[in-house]
Amino acid sequence: MRKTGTNPKAVVRNPPQKRFARKSRIAPPAEASYPVNMQTELQNQWQQVLARDARQDGRFVFAVRTTGIFCRPSCPSRRPRRDSVEFFAGPHEAERAGYRACLRCKPTQISEQAQYVYSARQLLDSAEGVVTLAQLSKQVGLSPFHLQRLFKRATGLSPREYQSARRMQQVKRELRKGEDVTTALYEAGFGSPSRLYETATQQLGMTPGTYRRGGAGATITFAVVPSPLGLMLVAATERGLCAVRFGDSAIELERDLRQEFHAAELHRDEAAIRQYVEPLVASLRGEKTTIDLPLDVRATAFQKKVWDALRQIPRGETRSYTEIAREIGDPKAVRAVARACAFNPVALAVPCHRVIRGGGDLAGYRWGIERKKKLLAGERADS
DSSP states (O other): OOOOOSHHHHHSSOOOGGHHHHHTTTTTOOOOOOOOOHHHHHHHHHHHHHHHTTGGGBEEEEETTTTTTOOOOTTTTTTGGGGGEEEEEEEEHHHTOOOOTTTTTOOOOHHHHHHHHHHHHHHHHSSSOOOOOOHHHHHHHOOOOHHHHHHHHHHOOOHHHHHHHHHHHHHHHHHHHOOOOHHHHHHHHHHHHHHHHHHHHHHHHHHHHHHHTTTOOOEEEEEEEEEETEEEEEEEOOSEEEEEEEESSSHHHHHHHHHHHHTTTTOOTTTTTTTHHHHHHHHHTTTOOOOOOBOOOOOOOOHHHHHHTTTTTTTOOOEEEEHHHHHHHHHOOHHHHHHHHTTOOOOTOOOGGGGTTTSSOOOOOOTTTTHHHHHHHHHHHOO
């Protein structure tokens, strides 16, 4: 055997390390075992990142292991794979973990416009009573028109709608503590019981009294059935459809439903919910079926406008986020429209898969981009 002057075994035992130094520096930490509530929070943050939710800017950042960069939720850059992402409470925590700030969205900085919105939100969050737009604009230092436009662009809500949502959150907190409805509504700033009950059905999904009892008395029937897109969970109350979801595990689908509606009485009964399942499955199989099912979903006024517009899109057609924003009379609320699509709880019944980007790209989909591709391809072929 020829002698080469090199020991092959030594080469195997001592491979050069320098080439991989940077990747090892940003390698992800060992996989953590999260409790269920933490997993839910991470899923919510991921949905907010997919929707480029500017309302979450300043609340957390997301970092990409493959690039070593962290961004704010509204960053316009292309979205990475979910398994490459981790979340941090703020830029300092991300930097301590070895990540560097994105040069595009600059998560360590805050724009002048964002500062105005941030100041307005702080004032509204700390206010004891109702703050008018004129009062708010005077304290912030902007004209009412300019502040209204900036605030709605950033949050998807007007200052008035934001205050209403905050008051409802206060009602929820008081009811969970065991306060009676009357005390809860006045503590939250509602002037009369009628003002509370006007919004309770949409924002609580039930009456205040039922919510106070932790949802006791609310009954949800559900089933997990096979479909051309994988397993599909369908759930409904006596008033209408409340959840349509896709997944790969029946156990996980049921677990997530029970976690969301933890205080309701849940029954798995395929026969009882067949009236909802059959048109949904028929649509997926290519039958020209109109999915006009009654819904029982919680929604803000803005979300309801968006979802109503989505239900008007004919099968086989698509609309851009910009077109939907124009149809609802708010042409600058493109990002808010995207957020409403991302948080749609009833897939197919509210066809958010028919909304794409202006350039024709499919954008994201809560149940996976491959499912969105199959849905659109099937509908176009059948039309």
